[in-house]
């Protein structure tokens with residue numbers, strides 16, 4: 001017999017408990033069991049006035065954003081709709097069946113107003129890292145660092161040369177532009193290249209073609225993870241430039257030591273982090289660099305590479321395969337190297353010239369001022385701990401892949417470096433929460449019976 005649904009949707013009273021309708025193993029239940037926002041709430045108090053209309057509850061904002069980043073809901077308007085309609089989202093946000101969900105415009109206003117000023121997302125991120133530490137998921141011995149490019153909310157067709165932009169134009173008076181202009185360094189670092197193209201709508205982003213992608217404006221998402229369980233212990237937003245990303249490693253390591261008392265014994269990274277300056281800093285901090293050395297001294301045209309020359313440290317000179325010396329004037333050149341040069345008269349008479357410097361009058365060997373640090377890093381590369389770090393480093397890449405593929409985070413929605421920072425902090429918080437919920441083995445609270 002064909003059934004007929006005869007439910008009455010006009011019923012006035014319902015015997016309904018929201019908690020009964022969220023499955024016991026739902027991801028949000030597991031996250032809720034490990035999330036504690038009481039401390040964050042107390043710290044945010046200073047940013048709210050004691051009088052006036054009550055704001056959107058900051059805890060509700062944070063919970064809604066966690067839902068959004070957890071389930072790849074990138075639009076604020078859609079997030080408000082989804083929280084309104086989805087029972088599990090309502091339950092996680094501590095909303096009753098009839099409680100109103102903030103309007104998307106109010107939600108945006110609050111998110112981009114005092115929330116940005118309050119550093120709320122860093123507070124939440126750090127409280128989650130502390131929970132991970134309490135759960136024994138952070139070993140603190142081996143860390144890995146890496147960066148990934150996220151496309152900025154800026155059209156790649158509208159890039160212009162920096163000196164062509166008239167910043168006094170009221171049409172360009174945006175928050176992202178004001179932040180960019182305020183952060184401009186009056187005495188820029190000479191090692192930093194001036195950008196050729198910037199975006200007028202998001203000038204802090206970098207014009208990049210990294211990761212074999214099409215050319216775009218982007219920000220670098222920098223993760224510092226603990227290798228044991230791939231817990232993200234720090235996150236930093238930078239323009240998508242290798243120079244800034246390498247510099248962010250110091251910021252993250254210093255902050256991790258300050259905030260959590262964590263100082264790794266080893267740091268794994270890819271070749272981009274293997275510059276002499278970066279390696280020397282790590283060794284100075286007593287952190288073993290498990291990082292391949294950035295080295296372009298090996299020649300593949302059959303002529304002698306730098307490794308065929310012997311460095312004579314006490315006399316600060318190189319000895320060539322013919323036994324002649326190469327000396328330096330001690331001048332540091334613009335590529336941050338000293339040049340060791342052979343005597344022309346030695347090379348002119350040398351039978352090995354054709355396999356040493358066939359096109360130059362005399363052989364020159366560049367040497368990084370931090371070559372000792374580079375040599376030390378090279379000496380570690382055959383060890384077993386280095387091989388282990390190398391394998392564990394892949395965990396950062398997996399986090400990036402998960403973020404982009406499964407959490408739908410391909411392009412930023414907020415502009416400016418502070419916008420990128422906020423988005424990256426929430427993304428890292430969500431990834432840590434998912435891992436904590438999975439690994440901490442905290443049983444989900446059983447649904448209450450009516």
Ligand code: SF4
Pocket residue numbers: 320321322323324342346347348350351352353356357362363
């Ligand atoms: S060409 Fe000059 S630098 Fe090269 S092996 Fe001969 S003497 Fe030494």
